[in-house]
Amino acid sequence: MSPSDSQLNSTHLLRFIFDRLKTFIAIGIGAAVLSSIVALMMEEQFKSTVVMFATPQHSIGEQFYEEIKRNDLLEYGETEDAERLLQILNSDRIRMRIIQKYDLWVHYDIDQSQPGAQALLGKEYNSNVDAGLTRYGSIEVNVYDRNPQQAADMANDIAFLADSVANRLRNDRAGEAMGYASSSLQQVQQEITAMEDELGQLYGLGVYDFATQIEGLNEQYATAIAKGFPGNAEKIRKQMAExxxxxxxxxxxxxxxxxxxxxxxxxxxxxxxxxxDAETQMPSAFVVDYAAPADKKSKPIRWLIVVMSVASTMVFALLAMLAAENLKDSSVV
Known part of the structure; x- marks a missing residue:
C-alpha cells in the first residue's frame, strides 16, 4: 500500500466518524452513564498487606549438639525457602482455618447446600486472598475485603498460621525421626545390659581384665620359679589356666x-x-510489615472502569458501523 492510499484511508475514516459524530457522542454518553451506574453499584473493597521474608528450615538441635554448625538460624531464606513458605500460605490447611474462623460462608453470602458451593467459596477466597513473591525475594500476602479491619486481621492471621503449619510439619517429621532414634537407642541399651550381665558373671569367676591379670600372674609365676617356690608356682599356673x-x-x-x-x-x-526439633517452635518467616486497616478503598477504581467501558464501546460501535457500511456497499454493487 502506497503512502497516498494510506492517507486516503485515514481521511475516509475521519470523514466517516465526523459524519456520524452525533451517533458516537450519544453512544459514548450512554456507555458512560451505564458504566457509572454499574461502577457505583460495585462493592468497595479495602486492601491489607503483610510483607515477610522466609527463614531457612534448618535443624534446631543441630545448632546445639553439633560441634560444626553448617547453617545459621538467623539468616534470611533463599528462593527455595520462600517458595516452600508460599506453598504453605496457599495450602488448604490455612484456607480452611481462615474460612472457619471468619465464617466466610456467611461473609461471602454463599449457601453451603447449593451445588458447587465449595468451588464457589474457593473462587471467592482466591479472588480476595493472594500470596506471591516479590522481586526483592520477600512474600506479600494481600487480602481484600469490604471491612478494612477484617482484611487486616485475615492477613495477619494468615502470616501467623503459616508459622503454625510450618512448625507442625517440622515437628511431625522430627517426631518420626525421634521415634526411630528412640527405638534404636533402646535396642542398643538392651544389648549393653545383656553384655554387662555376662561380664558380671565373669567378674564373679575372678576375671576382671584378662590381659592385665595374665601379665601380673606371669610375673608372679616367674618370681615363684626364680625364688624356688614350686608349690606357689603351680597354684599360679592353675589360676592362669582357669x-x-x-x-x-x-x-x-x-x-x-x-x-x-x-x-x-x-x-x-x-x-x-x-x-x-520435635518440641521447639521456630518462626518460619521474618515479618517486615504487619497488616493495618486501610483508610482508603483499593477497588473498584470507578473512573478507570468508566473510561475503559466508554473506550471499548466506542471502538466496538466504530467496527460495527464500518462493517454495516461495507455490507451496504457490497449489496449496492
Missing part, C-alpha cells in the same frame, strides 16, 4: 560392649537433637 578358659569370651564381650557404648553415645545425641 582364667584362660574365659579369655575368648571376655575379649569378645569387651570389644562388643565398647562399640555398643560408642553407638549409645551417638544415638543419645541424635535422640536429643530430634527431640529438640
Amino acid at each position: 582364667i584362660s578358659n574365659y579369655a575368648n569370651q571376655f575379649n569378645k564381650l569387651s570389644n562388643l560392649i565398647e562399640a555398643a557404648y560408642e553407638r549409645e553415645a551417638i544415638l543419645k545425641k541424635r535422640f536429643e537433637l530430634m527431640k529438640l
Whole structure:
C-alpha cells in the first residue's frame, strides 16, 4: 500500500466518524452513564498487606549438639525457602482455618447446600486472598475485603498460621525421626545390659581384665620359679589356666560392649537433637510489615472502569458501523 492510499484511508475514516459524530457522542454518553451506574453499584473493597521474608528450615538441635554448625538460624531464606513458605500460605490447611474462623460462608453470602458451593467459596477466597513473591525475594500476602479491619486481621492471621503449619510439619517429621532414634537407642541399651550381665558373671569367676591379670600372674609365676617356690608356682599356673578358659569370651564381650557404648553415645545425641526439633517452635518467616486497616478503598477504581467501558464501546460501535457500511456497499454493487 502506497503512502497516498494510506492517507486516503485515514481521511475516509475521519470523514466517516465526523459524519456520524452525533451517533458516537450519544453512544459514548450512554456507555458512560451505564458504566457509572454499574461502577457505583460495585462493592468497595479495602486492601491489607503483610510483607515477610522466609527463614531457612534448618535443624534446631543441630545448632546445639553439633560441634560444626553448617547453617545459621538467623539468616534470611533463599528462593527455595520462600517458595516452600508460599506453598504453605496457599495450602488448604490455612484456607480452611481462615474460612472457619471468619465464617466466610456467611461473609461471602454463599449457601453451603447449593451445588458447587465449595468451588464457589474457593473462587471467592482466591479472588480476595493472594500470596506471591516479590522481586526483592520477600512474600506479600494481600487480602481484600469490604471491612478494612477484617482484611487486616485475615492477613495477619494468615502470616501467623503459616508459622503454625510450618512448625507442625517440622515437628511431625522430627517426631518420626525421634521415634526411630528412640527405638534404636533402646535396642542398643538392651544389648549393653545383656553384655554387662555376662561380664558380671565373669567378674564373679575372678576375671576382671584378662590381659592385665595374665601379665601380673606371669610375673608372679616367674618370681615363684626364680625364688624356688614350686608349690606357689603351680597354684599360679592353675589360676592362669582357669582364667584362660574365659579369655575368648571376655575379649569378645569387651570389644562388643565398647562399640555398643560408642553407638549409645551417638544415638543419645541424635535422640536429643530430634527431640529438640520435635518440641521447639521456630518462626518460619521474618515479618517486615504487619497488616493495618486501610483508610482508603483499593477497588473498584470507578473512573478507570468508566473510561475503559466508554473506550471499548466506542471502538466496538466504530467496527460495527464500518462493517454495516461495507455490507451496504457490497449489496449496492
